[in-house]
Amino acid sequence: MVGSLLWARGLKKQFSSGNEPVSVLQDLSLQLEPGQSLALTGRSGSGKSTLLNILCGLERPDAGSVGVLGETFDTRNPEALKKAEARWGNLRRQQIGVVFQEANLMPALSLLDNVRLRARLAGQDEQDCQDWLERLGIGELANRYPDQVSGGQRQRAALAMVFAMKPALILADEPTGSLDRQTAESVIEQLFELQARHGCGLILATHDPDLASRCNRHLDLGHLPVP
Ligand SMILES: Nc1ncnc2c1ncn2[C@@H]1O[C@H](COP(=O)(O)OP(=O)(O)O)[C@@H](O)[C@H]1O
Ligand SMILES: [Mg+2]
Known part of the structure; x- marks a missing residue:
């Protein structure tokens, strides 16, 4: 674990569906070294987005701990975790590039200004x-605003924002889901090229087995959440 770019131990997460608790992550652990890529697969609803959100600090697990870029975030100490959230925010600004399923750009800025701001x-x-x-x-x-381009073009702008950060770690949640096949292939080429060139870590949630096979390692969340 020491020296890892990212590690997680014993993560648990439940949501409630109506009055019923639904267990999404149950005692999940993983580890990623600098320069490694990990494919995260599993059916829709198996917890891929939940896990990525926990790893970048946007969602709190019910139990377990996460270590990222030398910071440790441990759910057993709620006070420390609260303080840690500010540091997690800094990491997301500076070193963790997150690509969500839907691109979230600043609507009042052009595509180029969105990328510049992130850089x-x-x-x-x-x-x-x-x-x-x-x-x-x-x-x-470059000079168009997000609402003047298509969803796929917004997603490519979101990837440009992450590349411009030169992050140590990229967490990508089905980043090519909204792109046509040809564009998706070119974007993925660039993602792997960037990762190789900068030696950053990559966790890629994907439904695509070909894409998963291009990563160094593979974690299958497989199952649907159990009530
Ligand atoms: N904020 C939430 N409140 C309640 N249920 C949620 C919430 N976020 C996710 N879930 C549920 O957790 C499960 C896993 O969701 P998600 O992590 O989005 O899966 P995936 O990304 O693999 O499709 C789903 O059953 C989903 O409905
Ligand atoms: Mg998802």
Whole structure:
């Protein structure tokens, strides 16, 4: 565990559905070293998004602990966990690039300004932001606002934002779900190329077995949550 980019031990998470508790994660552990990629698979509803949200600190587990980039977040100490949430926020700004299923861009900023803002918050150079948009095939849309482009184009802008951060860890939740096959392949090529070039860690939630097989390791959440 020591020296790992990311580790999780004994994670548990329940939600309630009506009056019934539904157990989504039960004693889940994982580990990721720098430069490694891990595919997270499992049927819809098996807890992939919940796990990614816990790993980046957007959701609290009911039990267990997470270590990311030298910080430890332990549910056994609620006071410390509360303080840790601010540090987790800093990590998400600077070192953890999160790609959600639906791109969340600032609506009042152009695509290019969204990428620039993300680079600036991460302390990175803004020079190559236009270049990231070009590489993702949406360079000519740089001055458009998010509501003036398609869902797939917004998702590519969200990926450009993550690339421009030069993060140590990328958590990607079905990032190509809204893209056509050809665009998805080109985006995935760039994701793996970036990961290899910068040696960052990658956890990729995906339904696609071909895509999962390109990762170094594979964790199947498989089952549906049990009541
Ligand atoms: N905030 C929530 N409140 C209640 N149930 C939730 C919440 N978030 C997720 N769930 C439930 O947890 C299960 C796992 O969801 P999710 O992590 O989104 O799965 P996946 O990403 O693998 O499709 C689903 O049954 C979902 O309905
Ligand atoms: Mg999901």
